Amino acid sequence: MLNALFNILSAAALSVSLFIHPVPDSAGAFTVMNHPLFLAAVLGSMLLSIFIAPMCYKKSDSFMPILSRETLFLNRKQRHFGRYGDHQERAADIRMYEQDRICAHVLHENTTALTSSRLLRLIGSMSRLKALGSALSYLFTGVVYLFVCVKAWAGAFGVGAVTQYVSALTSLSQSIMSLVTALGAVQNNAYFLQTNFRFLDIPNNMYQGSLTTEKRADREYDVEFRDVSFKYPGSDQYSLRHVSVKFKIGKRMAIVGQNGSGKTTFIKLLCRLYDPTEGQILLNGIDIRKYRYDDYMNVFAIVFQDFQLFAFTLGENVAAGQHYDRARAERCLRDAGFGERLDQMPKGLDTWLYRFFDEQGVEVSGGEAQKIAIARALYKDAPFIILDEPTAALDPIAEAEVYSKFDTIAGDKTSIYISHRLSSCRFCDEIAVFDRGQIVQQGTHEELLNDTNGKYHALWHAQAQYYTEKKDLLHAAD
Numbered sequence: 105m106l107n108a109l110f111n112i113l114s115a116a117a118l119s120v121s122l123f124i125h126p127v128p129d130s131a132g133a134f135t136v137m138n139h140p141l142f143l144a145a146v147l148g149s150m151l152l153s154i155f156i157a158p159m160c161y162k163k164s165d166s167f168m169p170i171l172s173r174e175t176l177f178l179n180r181k182q183r184h185f186g187r188y189g190d191h192q193e194r195a196a197d198i199r200m201y202e203q204d205r206i207c208a209h210v211l212h213e214n215t216t217a218l219t220s221s222r223l224l225r226l227i228g229s230m231s232r233l234k235a236l237g238s239a240l241s242y243l244f245t246g247v248v249y250l251f252v253c254v255k256a257w258a259g260a261f262g263v264g265a266v267t268q269y270v271s272a273l274t275s276l277s278q279s280i281m282s283l284v285t286a287l288g289a290v291q292n293n294a295y296f297l298q299t300n301f302r303f304l305d306i307p308n309n310m311y312q313g314s315l316t317t318e319k320r321a322d323r324e325y326d327v328e329f330r331d332v333s334f335k336y337p338g339s340d341q342y343s344l345r346h347v348s349v350k351f352k353i354g355k356r357m358a359i360v361g362q363n364g365s366g367k368t369t370f371i372k373l374l375c376r377l378y379d380p381t382e383g384q385i386l387l388n389g390i391d392i393r394k395y396r397y398d399d400y401m402n403v404f405a406i407v408f409q410d411f412q413l414f415a416f417t418l419g420e421n422v423a424a425g426q427h428y429d430r431a432r433a434e435r436c437l438r439d440a441g442f443g444e445r446l447d448q449m450p451k452g453l454d455t456w457l458y459r460f461f462d463e464q465g466v467e468v469s470g471g472e473a474q475k476i477a478i479a480r481a482l483y484k485d486a487p488f489i490i491l492d493e494p495t496a497a498l499d500p501i502a503e504a505e506v507y508s509k510f511d512t513i514a515g516d517k518t519s520i521y522i523s524h525r526l527s528s529c530r531f532c533d534e535i536a537v538f539d540r541g542q543i544v545q546q547g548t549h550e551e552l553l554n555d556t557n558g559k560y561h562a563l564w565h566a567q568a569q570y571y572t573e574k575k576d577l578l579h580a581a582d
């Protein structure tokens with residue numbers, strides 16, 4: 105706006121003499137241009153078009169919030185279904201179930217709605233206003249050229265001055281246009297900014313602690329859940345109820361239970377993605393809310409079930425950074441069982457994952473990706489390592505390999521292993537059995553299995569039976 109204001113002042117100063125220089129008497133009939141009424145008429149028409157053109161643009165833009173409100177949902181749908189095929193992971197399902205047909209159908213319906221007569225009328229009004237604004241701008245330029253050239257022809261000033269006046273007046277008109285447009289944008293964008301401000305105004309209800317976590321060389325971090333209950337925001341059902349558990353330092357704990365029993369919620373609370381509704385989680389005797397969040401997160405390395413890798417090189421993925429210790433990254437990959445695959449990669453750690461940025465990039469399988477994610481957690485070398493269904497995407501041989509290496513993987517770290525496959529938890533020192541948001545049993549595999557009335561016994565036999573039946577069938581087939 106300031107830029108426009110300066111331009112307006114300088115352009116006005118440069119064009120004042122255009123109206124002051126009289127046409128000489130020798131120009132005969134052209135002297136009519138000296139008449140104050142004539143000058144007022146020319147000046148008036150110039151000013152009118154100078155101001156009305158930007159007003160038309162501004163008025164047209166003022167319909168944007170209405171248009172945006174009316175088309176928000178339709179545009180969202182258009183973007184979602186229009187780009188459905190962009191996602192590689194959907195490609196197979198799209199082909200298999202011909203989902204492109206349903207997308208095309210939705211897009212067709214959507215396009216019809218986007219071109220409804222009401223929306224078209226609105227867009228029509230906006231376009232007409234813009235067209236009027238453009239026409240007035242051109243009219244203004246025409247009037248300027250005509251007036252300046254005729255005055256020069258009549259001898260009021262030399263040909264050189266024509267350029268000065270034309271460019272000064274054009275700049276005047278453009279600067280006024282910029283000024284009014286900027287003012288209009290401030291006004292019109294206020295509507296869109298409301299959404300951002302509403303978002304920024306959402307209070308952060310999570311307590312922001314300020315304590316730093318103790319840096320302990322002995323990794324003796326002691327975590328305890330003390331009578332923790334939790335309801336997700338907006339839900340009236342407890343997802344966890346009265347959970348009390350203490351992780352023994354350096355031990356391996358398995359968390360098992362059926363789907364929906366609360367295993368993931370338990371981990372979410374441990375990572376402070378949510379705070380407990382009731383009860384406390386303590387790290388070395390202090391409520392975890394009191395720690396600085398980023399500092400607290402350094403205590404954990406987690407492989408989430410839906411972990412994500414990035415289109416960086418393999419080494420950068422493992423180290424989660426660009427400058428890293430290559431030997432350590434390689435060691436972590438080997439510990440996670442990725443060694444053989446690494447040896448087959450000509451560029452080793454410098455191999456790009458995926459082909460977004462390198463044609464020689466590799467597409468890794470689900471199991472390989474899981475091993476890389478485990479290696480990333482190992483590289484972080486946090487005192488706690490948490491694996492959420494770490495072998496879900498692995499074949500039975502790779503899965504057995506991860507179990508056999510689990511001692512190497514976990515090292516001296518306290519580890520938490522979440523799974524609904526009970527057989528995969530046998531090697532853990534302790535097993536906590538979740539059922540409907542509660543820890544219903546806790547102990548070693550043998551202890552839990554001996555409790556014939558317990559949930560673990562029931563789950564174990566339900567899964568074992570499946571394998572036994574399969575085995576019997578296979579024997580029968582033999």
Ligand code: ADP
Pocket residue numbers: 336337339343361362363364365366367368369370
């Ligand atoms: P698990 O990991 O054992 O399969 P979860 O911890 O994911 O179980 O879920 C425990 C319960 O919490 C389930 O009843 C589930 O429906 C509910 N739940 C999970 N996530 C949410 C959420 N974001 N909002 C509301 N309820 C949720």
